[in-house]
Amino acid sequence: MKNILIPAMVGDTDSIIVQLALEELGHVVHRLVGDNFPTRQTISYSISNADLALGKFHDINSGLSSDNIDTVWLRRPRWPVISETLHPSDKFIAEEESKQFIRSLYQTSWDSAIWVNSLEGKRRAGSKLLQLRVAAELGLIIPDTLVSNNPDEIRKFVKEKNDSAIVKPLMGGDWKENGKRYVTYTAAISTAQLNDNEMIAACPCIYQNTIQKEYEVRATFFGSTAIAVKLNSQDVKSGKLDWRIAEPHTLKISPIELPTEIYKKCISVMNKLGIIHGSFDFAVTGNGDWVFFEVNEAGQFLWLEDYVPSLPVLQTAVEFLLNPSADFIMKNPGRRITIREIVNSDKYKMSLLDDQKNVGSFKNTAII
Structure with a gap:
């Protein structure tokens, strides 16, 4: 026990x-x-x-x-x-x-x-700038990125990307206003939207070139065990920029194996950040390039099993928390505990x- x-x-x-x-x-x-x-x-x-x-x-x-x-x-x-x-x-x-x-x-x-x-790992992984730098140092492809509140530099960056750019928050968040809940997501941005210097300067944001995606991948790591799914976000209008906006059932979610090199680099990113658990987001282009967006050390993961019941996500999480380590490899547990079993219970x-x-x-x- x-x-x-x-x-x-x-x-x-x-x-x-x-x-x-x-x-x-x-x-x-x-x-x-x-x-x-x-x-x-x-x-x-x-x-x-x-x-x-x-x-x-x-x-x-x-x-x-x-x-x-x-x-x-x-x-x-x-x-x-x-x-x-x-x-x-x-x-x-x-x-x-x-x-x-x-x-x-x-x-x-x-x-x-x-x-x-760890507290230190959580702090380091919470920095999207550090994530991007570590990923680039390890050879992962990342979007061209500018983090700034300088109106001139932001307009220049977006113009250089031929107005094909996105903006997203450093942390993200949600809030309630007039009884409604609002959430910050990735959004398209063009120079025509960048006229108000005071508003631009009021808050730094992440600006990146728009990635032409074929599909996206969410890969959740429990130590050295990875559970990954393919998200057909480009087939859904609401999910093209940020798949989280789309209804999950519209994304045609299916299991996918990470390429060996991508898997190894994810492990290296985690080691550099000092974490042993995290959820990675990638976009895969028509050329087959895997573009790293971010790793969320406290991301939701049980929804993977909810939409792909064959994936033993809950069982893996349980076994990992009982024996947490960077080297954790999921083995056949015998009897498997499923999300449906828990969610349908009176408890x-x-x-x-x-x-x-x-x-x-x-x-x-x-x-x-």
Whole structure:
């Protein structure tokens, strides 16, 4: 039996499904919803000469100690959500102090556990600029890229690409406004749209040449095991620039094997970034070139099995979290746990209801 900690966010079904699968195998799982602190969660951390450190956590979901954790799956940790009832000045202080406390906890707790991924790996992999530089250094093809808030340089770059360029955020995000949810996606950009210097200069963005895609590939790595699918995004109007906008069932998703050289370079990228789990996005051109876009160290992955049931994604994730390492290779587990099995269970339905009791915030950002 192993003890696994999953810092996660409200509504993250991947972490809920993985938790239930691990528990079905007899393991102890703590899903720590960071949004709950400090309104619905108490944390105590003691340190002395007698006891070097001990953290105790208790919230509406469960209680746990900072010791006896074998694996920390740093899924999607969150910043504290401070009560709106506080005076604005008090709220600012409470928020800053709470953030520093949570940041310090992650730096000093669960030293003996294996982390997926480490704090440093998460930080490095969170930099799209570093990703692109590492990928280029390792010989992967990347788009021509400009990251800037300089209106003149941006217009020059887009003009040089014959107005065939895209713009996307450095981090991405979502928010609520007038009852609607908005998400930042990749968008086409032309010089005709770049007239407002003040607006352009207000926020740096990533600008790249448009890649002429034949299809796209999402490859999720668990250590040295890769599960990849082909996405026919160019057959769907809404998915041509960003396949995430399209309805998944329209993408005609199918399994695909990574070319050996691409597989090896993905492993090298992960090693350079210091991560052992991540989801890679590639575009494949008509010439057969594989163009690297990014690697998301905390990307959604169970949807791969949802649309291609033959792929043992959940089982691979479970086995990996029980034995996490850069060298992990998935072996035949015998009895396979599937997403459908978990999602159709009463425990999953109850877990979703419990999750709704947590504190959620679209403005809450992940810890980096």
